[in-house]
Amino acid sequence: MIEEVAIAPLVNVLVSPPYAQERPTAYAVRLATEYAAIGSDAHKKEFGQYFTPGEIGTYLAHLSTFTGSEARLLDPGFGTGVLACALVEHLVAANDELATLYLDAYDVDAGVAPYAQAVLDYLQQWLNEHHITLHGQFLREDFILAHSELWQFPLAAAAPRYDLVISNPPYFKLNAADPRNALARNRQLDQPNIYSLFVVLATLLTKPGGELVFIIPRSFCSGFYYERFRAFLYDHLRLDYFHLFHARDKAFAKDAVLQENIVFKATRHRQAPQPNYAIIVASSTGAHDLSHPEKLDCWLDEIVDLGSREKVLFLPTTAAEQALISNFKTWRHRxxxxxxxxxxxxxxxxxxxxxxxxxxxxxxxxxxxxxxxxxxxxxxxxxxxxxxxxxxxxxxxxxxxxxxxxxxxxxxxxxxxxxxxxxxxxxxxxxxxxxxxxxxxxxxxxxxxxxxxxxxxxxxxxxxxxxxxxxxxxxxxxxxxxxxxxxxxxxxxxxxxxxxxxxxxxxxxxxxxxxxxxxxxxxxx
Missing domain, CATH: 3.90.220.10 (Adenine-n6-DNA-methyltransferase Taqi, Chain A, domain 2)
Structure with missing residues (x-):
C-alpha cells in the first residue's frame, strides 16, 4: 500500500495584492520573497524548495518556441508561479494567435497555497485584459503520487496531455523505500533524487513534439546512480539546449545554493530517437549576465557516447573544451x-x-x-x-x-x-x-x-x-x-x-x- 505524504493544513495568511500594472511574473517574485522570509530553513529543506529568481524564470520561458491558439501547460513544482507566469507572458508576447491556455499547477506545500492561488487569480485577470482565456487550477498534491495510475501500466498506455512543461522541481534524495520510488519501480524508473523523477513523469505526460524546460542540479550528467535517468532522456527527448552557470553559487544566490545548476530545453520525440542532431550549449557566470550568454554549437554524438554503458553527458562551453572531448575520445582504454x-x-x-x-x-x-x-x-x-x-x-x-x-x-x-x-x-x-x-x-x-x-x-x-x-x-x-x-x-x-x-x-x-x-x-x- 502506498503511504500518503503528510500535508499540513492551510495556513491563514494575508497575501499582498498586486500593484497597479504589475506583471504577473513580478507579482509572483514578490510573493516568493514574502513567503521565503517567513519560512524556516528546515521547511525549505523538507520540501527541497528554492524559488526561482525572476531573471532566470524569464530566461527559461524564452526558450520555448511554441506557437498556436491553444496550449496546455504544466508546472509540477509551482511555488508562487514565477516560472509559469514567465512562460505565459512569453507566449502572449510571441504569439498573436493565442486564445486559450490551460494550466495545471502542482505543489504539495500547504503554506504556499494561498500565495499560489493569489498568483493564479491575478494571472487570469491579466490574461482577460489581453483577451485570452485561462483555465488554471492549483493542485495541492504530490505530483508523483497524484499520477499513481500512470505508473501501473505499460509505457505505451501513458496518455500525454501537455504541450509545454516548465519547472524548477524540488531537490532532495530519494531512498528505495520512498513511496514515489515504489511507484516508479514498476517501470524500472526509480530515481536517486526527486528532481529526476519529476523530469521522468513530466516527460511521460508531454505530447509528442511538446516542449520541456527545466532548471535542475547538474549531478545527473555523470555517475552510476543517474545512468538510468540519462538513458531515459536520450530515449524520450531531443535535447535542444543547455545552459550552464560558471559560478556555482550565482543562480540561487539568495538561498545560498552551492550545487551547480543547469537549464535544459528538450522536445518530446515524435517517433524513434534520432541518432544524431544539433545541440546548443550556452553559459553565463550567473543570472546577471543571462542576456548575453556564450553559445557553442555541438552535436549529440560529440557530447554523448550512446554506445557506452555510462552514457555520460559532456557539456563543453568553449571550443577548447570541445576539442578536449574530441581528443579524449581517441583513448579507448579504461x-x-x-x-x-x-x-x-x-x-x-x-x-x-x-x-x-x-x-x-x-x-x-x-x-x-x-x-x-x-x-x-x-x-x-x-x-x-x-x-x-x-x-x-x-x-x-x-x-x-x-x-x-x-x-x-x-x-x-x-x-x-x-x-x-x-x-x-x-x-x-x-x-x-x-x-x-x-x-x-x-x-x-x-x-x-x-x-x-x-x-x-x-x-x-x-x-x-x-x-x-x-x-x-x-x-x-x-x-x-x-x-x-x-x-x-x-x-x-x-x-x-x-x-x-x-x-x-x-x-x-x-x-x-x-x-x-x-x-x-x-x-x-
Missing amino acids: LHDFGVEVSTGPVVAFRTTAHLSETASPEHVPLLWIDHVRRGQINWPNNRGRQQHVALNAGRKLGLLPNRNYVLLRRFSAKDDKHRLIAAPYFAADWQQHQSVGLENKLNYLYSKTGELTDVQTAGLSALLNSNVYDAFFRIFNGNTQVSATEARALPMPPLATIEEIGRQVLGQGQDATDAIVDKVLVHA
Missing part, C-alpha cells in the same frame, strides 16, 4: 584494461573511534585522511588535531590495506580548490616500516587487481589525474565537488606505455614538472 581497480577507503572513522589514536606506537599504523592527500604528495602526519593512527590488531575488521603501491584520490574537493581531481602516489617503499595502512572513507584508491602497481605506473597514473588537462576534462561532465569511484573507472586512458613514460619522467624530474611532462608526452603519444 583502468580495468590495465588490471587497475578503484575502491573507496574502508575505514569509517566514526564507527571505529576505539581503534584510533593520536600518537604512534608499534601497535598502530598510519591512518590517511582526505587532507593528508595533496596534489602529487602525501603530507602525513600533519597538525590536523585528529587521530592519525589506527590499531593494527583491528586490521581485518577495519579493512586495513597491505603496504603496496597505490594512487590515492580525494573523493571530495573544497569549493575553493583549484582542481577537482587531487591525487597522490603512495609508494610502499616510503612506508616500509609499516605492514599495513588505513585509508579513511573520503579517499578513493587505485590498485592492481592481479599484483602490484609498479613505481612508474603509480607515478604516471597520479600525474595524469593531477594534470590540468584531466581536471579540465573532468569538469566538463562533473558538476559537483564529488569524485566517485565509478567516474574514476570510466575516465579514458592513453596506452599503458604512455602512462609509464609519464611516470618515468615525473620520477626523474619531480612533481612540480607534472603538467609540462603530461602535456609533452600526450602530444607525442
